[in-house]
Every structure is written in C-alpha cells, then in structure tokens.
Amino acid sequence: MAPTWQTDGHTWFLLPPQPRAVVHFLGGAFVGAAPQVFYSRLLEELARMGMAVVATPYTTDIDHAQLALNAAQSLHRSLQSKGLLELPLFGLGHSLGCKLQILACLAVPSLGSRRRGNIFLAYSNAGLDRALPLLRLLAQAWPQQQLADLWRMWMGSSSPPVNLWLEFEPSPAETNRLIEEQYPVRHNLLVEFRQDDIDDIPLLYQQLCRKYQGHTEWQHLEGDHLTPLGFSYPFQVGEEFSPIDAFGQLIYQNLLAPNHQMIRSIRAWLATQLAH
Template sequence: MNWQEIFGNWVLMPRRPIGVIHFLGGAFVAAAPHLTYRRLLEFLHDQGYVIIATPFINTFDHEEIAETVLWSFNRALQVLHDRQNLARNLPIYGMGHSMGCKLHLLIGSLFESVERSGNMLLSFNNFAAKEAIPFMEQMSTVPMLNQFSSTMPLTEFVPSPEETNRIITKQYLVQRNLLIKFANDNLDQSLSLARLLEDIAPGMITTQRLRGNHLTPLGQGMKFQMGGAFSSIDAVGNLFQQEFFKELAQVEQTIIRWLNPAPPANLAQPDW
C-alpha cells in the first residue's frame, strides 16, 4: 500500500475518492497510526476514502493536541487539493479510537471553521488522569506504548473530563455521529457520550455494540504463517486469529454501512 507522508500525516489516496477520513488513534498507539491501525485504514481506503492519519504524542494538554492535529490535517488536505487535484467538495469525516474520540469531539467543539459530515467514535473514553494511569499500565504490553509515559508529569488533563463534557454540551457542532462500543471493554464510556449527544442532535446518533475489546481496532490482519509441520498449536493459533479478525471485519462493515446508509438511514439501535 502506497502510504505518503505529508506534513507529518500518513496519507492514502484511492484512485476515485468519494470522501476523506481524518483518523486519530488512541493514547500511546497514535505515534504511527499507519502501522498500528493498518488493516482498518487500508480497508477504508479500498472503499474509496482518502485516509489522513495524524500522529501525535500524548501529553496532558488535550486541547493543544487537538489544535495541533487539526492544523496538521488542514495542511495535508491543502496539499492534496493543490498538488493531487483532490476535489474540494468531498465529505470529510472524523474517526477516532479511544483518546482520538476525545480529540475529534474537541475539534468539533472548539473550532467553528471545522466542517464535518460526521464523526466515527470507537471506544470513547474520557478518564481523569488518575484513572488513566492503570489504563496505561494495562496497555504496556502493546508495542510503542511505554516510550512516552515516563517523561510526563502527573497532573490533570486539559480539559478535565467534566470540562470536556461541558464543552461538548455547549459547543459541539457535528450533528451525525457513529458510536461503537465493544462488548468486552471496561475502558469504554460510549454510553454516557451517546446520551449527551442525543440531547444535542436527537435522532442523529447511531450506536452499535459489537463483539471485541478495547484493542480490536488495532488488528493488523497479517496472514498466519505455517511451518513445515502443522501442529496442534498452529491450528489453535490459526483459529484464534480468524476469530479476532471476524471482530475487526464487523467493525469495518459497520463503518461502511454508516458511511453509505441504505433506507432506513440509521442502523438498529442496540439496548445497552
């Protein structure tokens, strides 16, 4: 797949673009989203969407991160308009995982010039700093998660969880939203967000509860390699991988149905 780096963003351009997706990953896996979320992003590219995945380094100032990634995205988008003849009237969607959801919510609230046809929010969480530390420890087994946390002083996130909710309630401008919650995800706070967004844009919020866990969007989709002798361990590993990627495929299809809805426009609302 031909990833391009443009102003620090990782970009995929399909031959006939039908839309643009601005992707922001979760805390501590966002430094290389074209690697950590490769399968999901390349799938969406194959469906005709320009992918602009903006890396970021996590700090406690989430408002500053939101402003920085938006600036970087806008620079990359301008390059695509000017140098690669990308049409200027294509719909633009935000897509975030975990902390990336909070950043898209801040972008959609704090910057009035931002226009989005919708946001896709996977495994939203809005923890306070003291609650996020166990989360960082839990995620420490995933590559690339440890390298930044030791340098960050412990304080509260800016904005705090309470202030984030107030900002969204008063200022969030994106009407159409898809929220995905995974069944085995105790880090997820999508339910409270869904209630908040329904008050802002009644009838415009699609919620889906899918099989999987907080790390499901990170599936890489690499082919299972068998050695010369196919053992029982190989068989178990193959079955495990097949089941894991069934969960990711369900995420992919849910996103595509939401992006290209057939009547009725909204997916069925689950009973959470």
Template sequence: MSDRPMAQRVPAWQDVTGSSVLIPNRPKGIIHFIGGAFVATAPKYTYRFLLEYLASQGYLVIATPLINTLNHKEMAQEALNRFEQTCDRLYATGQLRKRGLPVYGVGHSLGCKLHLLISSLFSVKRAGNVLMAYNNYPARRSIPFVEQLSLLTEVEFTPSPEQTQDLIANHYGVRRNLLIKFQDDTIDQSLILRPLLEGMFPDWVSFRLLKGTHLTPIAQDIPWEVGQSFSPLDAMAQWVKQGLSRDLKSLTREVAFWLDPTTRL
C-alpha cells in the first residue's frame, strides 16, 4: 500500500458527555470505539493515530472510555449508554445533523468482547463490527496477581468466557464482521471466535492476519529526531519506529478499506 495524503483534515478532539469525539465534515458513518483493558481510560491518547486516521476517512468517531471491573455486562451497558448519550447531545447541538448514518463498532482486546456483548444483550442496530485482537480469557489469565487473590475467593468475569460464547452463539445479531489477528499476539482468541461467527453468517465474516502484536493498535507514529551525528541508538530507534509505523499503518488502512472498499489507500 502506498503512502497517500489523508482524505480529510483531521478534526479537533472534543469531549462530549464524557466521550472523546472526532467530527469530520459530512460524516459518512459513525464509529463507536472501545479499547482494551487499562489502555481505554483515555482513548484519544492511547489510540490517537488509529482514531484520527478513521476520522480523516470521513467517520465520526465516538470513543467511550472504560473503567475496568469484573462485571463486563455492566461495562458493556455503560459503554452503550455513553455512546447513545453522546449521539443525542451531538444531534441536540446540531453538530450531527444527518440521521440514519451507519454505525460500526470497533474494538480492541476487551473492547471486542464488550461490542460482542452489546450486540448480544441489547437492542442495537450495527452496520458491522471490527474486532481487533479479541480476548476472552478468564480472570486468572487476564488480571495480574489474581491467582493470589483467588486463594481466598473465586474471581471471575461476568459473564464468564463460557457464558460469553453462549451469548454470542444464541443472540449475536451483527451480520458483517471483520476479525483481525496479529502474527505475534499470544493472547488473541480470534481463531476461536471466527468459526462461531462464520457458522452464523458464513458469507459475511472477514478475517485478516496482519504483522504486529497485541499492542499494535495503540502504537503511535512518533517522530524520532536524530542528533548532529547518526548514532547506533538512532539507527535502532529508526528501525523500531519503522516497524511499528508500518504495522500500524497497515492496520488502519485495512480497517478503513473494510469499512468502505472505495477508500483511497
């Protein structure tokens, strides 16, 4: 994929009813973004490059922050409520005028699970979901030191991984899905989710295996300024930066193209 100018100027970030929002001119769709555990409290910083790229492609981005708890059903409900409150405020203030725009869920890691729960437990209309590095491991594997805590009491998420799988199988209603797995991601469970979704929607599930790690979606295209002389440290930094930047840009363009195949990449 070649480097081409972004389709639109990146709009300024706004805080609307507690969500981080990017509003392009004449949006062609709305993205509800939910990030991963611990990095989704400030998505406009941790996922800045990814979200600004999507806004530059004409999508109104609403990133709802997460406060991590063991109750993922409540977290999903809170994320949905925040998203709907933000949409209502944008309509009320005239910042969003066109009704009926397609809504896409975009999630990373735990954010994937929350989008799956939103679309299984609540009455929502989604044009599609983008699920990056899906993770549905039990609490023992997901939370540091929880094994020591569970010596005293059993600790598990609500719903549990097994209950989540059942909810998806019986109630998930979003037909069009993009699953993204990164080659060097050891905690991704997309290969478990993929046959489940394909069994329900055999012609509507796309799967992409991309270079990168579980943390690729939160990578940033940060400039590295070389000193007066090019040192070995500069060489290493440039090499690392080029790899991270290449993986991140590949991800952003893959998502944008799936959302709209007419996107200029």
C-alpha cells in the first residue's frame, strides 16, 4: 500500500515509514503543475518500493533556469524539513522536467554532485517553436476537464504560462553546451517511447556516453510522449468484486500497459543502483 500524499503547501510528498532513498520528481510542461494528480500512478508505485517521493510542482515559464533553481532550492528545503538529507538521492523527470532536472543539478552543485542517478522519460530540449506541437498533443489527448482545471490554476498567477515571442532560457544550444561541460551525474537511465517522435533522447544519450562511458542506459519501450502520465485506479469497486469490476480493471490495465512496463523498468533500475 502506498503512503498517503502530503503537502507543505508548496511540495507534494509520499513518505514510506523507512525510506530506502529519495526520488525527486519534475513533470512535463503544464502537467508539472500538479504531479500528485497527473503522475500519481508512477509516483505511488515508487513509494510502494520504499522510495520517499518529493514532487515539486511548477508553473510553466520560458525561464527554465529560474524554474530549475526554484526546484533545486525547494528540494533542499524539503530534504532538510523531512529528515531525508542522508538518503541516496535520485532525480526523475518527464519531457521538460528532464531538462529542469539537468539544470537543477547545475543550479545547486552540492545537490547535483551527490545524486546517485537521474532518470529521463521522453526528454525534451525543444526550442519554443518546436514545443508548441507538444501543447497541441496534450490538448488532443488529455481530458478537457483536467486541462480546464490546470488553466484556472495558471490564470491565478500574475503572468501567462508562456510568452510566445521569446525563446527558452537557456536555449537548446546553450543547454547542450552545459550538459557537455558541467553535467555532474554519472549514472543515468534514458527511456524513449517507440511511438514518440518529438523527444531528444538520442542526442542526450550521445552526450552522456561521451562524458560517462558505460554508465548510461537507454531503454526503448512501447508508448508515446504521454505514456508517463497516469492516474491511480480511477473508480471504486463494489463491496463484492463483481464481473463488471473485473472487466473494468482489465480494460484499465490494458490501456495503461505501456505505463506499467515503464514503471517496472524504473523500479528495476533503481533497485540495481541501490544494490551497488
């Protein structure tokens, strides 16, 4: 059974009684504003294997460097306040969240240098012009009510989530330079989904292999750019488990089969890293 979600008003936590390690999570653009909702299935499964999950929400903006700094500083406060500083630390990101994890390692070097590893799901280092199709894909694939709820969250902020007339900071080219010159984490898991043609995993793999040969694993799994998203079981079964409940679970599990395969791969990689 997974621990219950907790929040301090800024960060979301899943805290097992005796955690083996800490997984810091950053979600993709826009859905990263509510990781406890949009990634609940993935994060709760990690908590079940004894990982303390620290999920940092963020409001999407073009200043990725500032978002990463905020996330790194928030993580440090969380590790202190929850007594987790001495545990092994892993980073986990999806899409834009992968780029932010890389930048966070550079923003607070003391945290970056002590990471045992990072996991990148459908890594994206797109420029602003190439990122717009991601937003259209999200709008087509995700329930409109959930998107409407997120929009109300963004509208409560003092600025719009994206300024379409500028470029991300740092730019894709500058991010690549920073990875080549400063990225400090030796052990990395890169997960590419076979139906995803908008990620930047191949280039990141080449970069990390040049820096840390033999310490980067690249997995090709079924799924697409949105596979990491997934809710926990979406409806309550009756007092007695009926054939209808069984059928509903079967359909649900089939729909989330790529998500489940991804979770198994992540759990196996984490277990291997902790055994070393």
